[in-house]
Amino acid sequence: MEAVKAVAFKHSSDVRPLLQTFNDMVKECIKYALSHNVSSPMKVERALYEEFKQKYGFATHYCISAARVACNVIRSWKRLVKRRRADPNNPPTFNALSMRLQKELMRFKGDRIVITTMPHRYVEVPLIIGSYQKRFIDAWRNGELSLGEVTLLEDRAMVTFKRAVEDKIPIxxxxxxxxxxxxxxxxxxxxxxxxxxxxxxxxxxxxxxxxxxxxxxxxxxxxxxxxxxxxxxxxxxxxxxxxxxxxxxxxxxxxxxxxxxxxxxxxxxxxxxxxxxxxxxxxxxxxxxxxxxxxxxxxxxxxxxxxxxxxxxxxxxxxxxxxxxxxxxxxxxxxxxxxxxxxxxxxxxxxxxxxxxxxxxxxxxxxxxxxxxxxxxxxxxxxxxxxxxxxxxx
Ligand SMILES: [Zn+2]
Incomplete structure (x- = not known):
């Protein structure tokens, strides 16, 4: 069995511009997907790719990521509409300043995250490591843990670690x-x-x-x-x-x-x-x-x-x-x-x-x-x- 744990690392880097740009991309994807009645991230990404590339100049994976987030937001909104918990005439927005960093977009170094913004352009985010976080980093360096998803927020990064655990037979x-x-x-x-x-x-x-x-x-x-x-x-x-x-x-x-x-x-x-x-x-x-x-x-x-x-x-x-x-x-x-x-x-x-x-x-x-x-x-x-x-x- 594989067990997963999310660990929060605080950071003090100014990643707001990066997150804000990503947020704008997601918003545009939502707008496009709703107005063209598209629900597949691939289609949204293909339609907006050139425009995004010129406007933002970010690496390709941001575009894919934004399209994926946008389609998820729409899907959960539609689910809420079905349950009558959301207004069908009031389309969803994306206000979160957060971003899941795809493997292709970042490298986790233990004490910092290196994020690719454009080909050959990087942003370094040093992480603040307390004794709790250090345990996970040490285990990860020793190969006991592997890296899962990493989500970047304004003041912290959520890093998930995975571990293969032996199934315990309960008594x-x-x-x-x-x-x-x-x-x-x-x-x-x-x-x-x-x-x-x-x-x-x-x-x-x-x-x-x-x-x-x-x-x-x-x-x-x-x-x-x-x-x-x-x-x-x-x-x-x-x-x-x-x-x-x-x-x-x-x-x-x-x-x-x-x-x-x-x-x-x-x-x-x-x-x-x-x-x-x-x-x-x-x-x-x-x-x-x-x-x-x-x-x-x-x-x-x-x-x-x-x-x-x-x-x-x-x-x-x-x-x-x-x-x-x-x-x-x-x-x-x-x-x-x-x-x-x-x-x-x-x-x-x-x-x-x-x-x-x-x-x-x-x-x-x-x-x-x-x-x-x-x-x-x-x-x-x-x-x-x-x-x-x-x-x-x-
Ligand atoms: Zn009875």
Whole structure:
């Protein structure tokens, strides 16, 4: 199996003119592709090649790259239009100052990137290397890692490294349910099972905090639109950074726990769900205004970190994982923190139920007796103290 990891390297070179030119090229490609109703990058590239060459004088590969990015932007826009999340009369734009550097356009030297702009013309971007980055560079120099894609941004470069990892054969599995307030997982190894809850309340608090902040800034927008926009960007960026930072720490500790015990993760597949279903997955109406937790991001963080260690991630369909009764299999509506089966009366923590159902979907069943014992042991039944605490704190 091949594992991939993206590592950020800061740089202080002025690459803005380069990125801006690329951005202009992409915009022109989008315009052309839409007005001529073309969706193939090759066709766009062929049509604009001569014009670009005269206007910008860049190496041929920039043209190909720009056409490819433009077609991707259009494709995802069309997908959004289909789902009614984008206006069909409002064509897409490309504002990102970023550029994927094709192998033909750059050479990675470990401490710097050398970018070809025109034949025999180069731009050197020295990279700032901390101890974290150095580990990857050393491994790459030793031949343990190979180079993947490199994306250049205004202040940093994202470098992906690839590694051939030996597939680990798991000695057990852990079904993982990502929620607004917690990440829940159920570890099973042979006959033993253990349920764990990782608290996300701090993360939720941060998001509420920034939500309030954004709302205040919004009220400023009438009188001071420019200041308001600037502040909005600043705080959005700061929120993203803080949220990502915490998500990285949490997922790293979960991955550490699972890999030490030799367990492979199982997730519900949220890919098929609509945007709204993913966003509002089990959230209450009042929570919708707060920037939603990126459920799929949490999954992919755990997923790629486990893959880096050689563990394959399993996915099961996300159908009814929170509504099916683990004992009788029939569906009930959940309300609050406790799942109550209206058919057989079974009661347990709803996230625990989801974890059981994910495992069951994947093919790992539980005997009714084992289920009851686990609920008794973990204190997940009705009226239990720990469960009460859960209910009042949300
Ligand atoms: Zn039931």
């Amino acid at each position: 057990g599995y852990a079904s993982i349910d990502v929620n607004l307030m917690s990440i829940d997982f159920l570890k099973v190894k042979g006959d033993s099972a253990e349920y764990r809850k990782v608290d996300l309340k701090k993360l939720y608090g941060i998001r509420v905090h920034y939500f309030e902040k954004r709302r205040k800034i919004q009220s400023l927008s009438k009188h001071k639109p420019i200041t308001s926009k600037r502040l909005m960007q600043k705080y959005s960026r700061r929120e993203r950074r803080r949220v990502n930072d915490i998500l990285h720490k949490i997922t790293t500790s979960i991955v550490k726990e699972l890999s030490q015990e030799g367990l492979a993760p199982i997730f519900e597949n949220l890919k098929g769900l609509s945007y709204n279903a993913t966003r509002n997955k089990r959230t209450k109406r009042k929570n919708r205004k707060v920037a939603s937790l990126p459920y799929r991001k949490v999954q992919s963080l755990i997923g790629y970190k486990m893959a880096w260690l050689g563990y394959k991630v399993q996915y099961v369909p996300a159908r009814n994982t929170s509504r099916a009764c683990p004992r009788c299999g029939r569906l009930s509506k959940t309300n609050g923190q406790v799942f109550r089966c209206k058919h057989c009366g079974y009661e347990a923590d709803r996230h625990f139920v989801a974890c059981i159902n994910i495992l069951r979907m994947w093919g790992h069943g539980f005997a009714p007796k084992a289920l009851d014992e686990m609920i008794e042991r973990e204190g997940l039944g009705r009226g239990n103290e720990s469960n009460k605490a859960l209910r009042t704190s949300t």
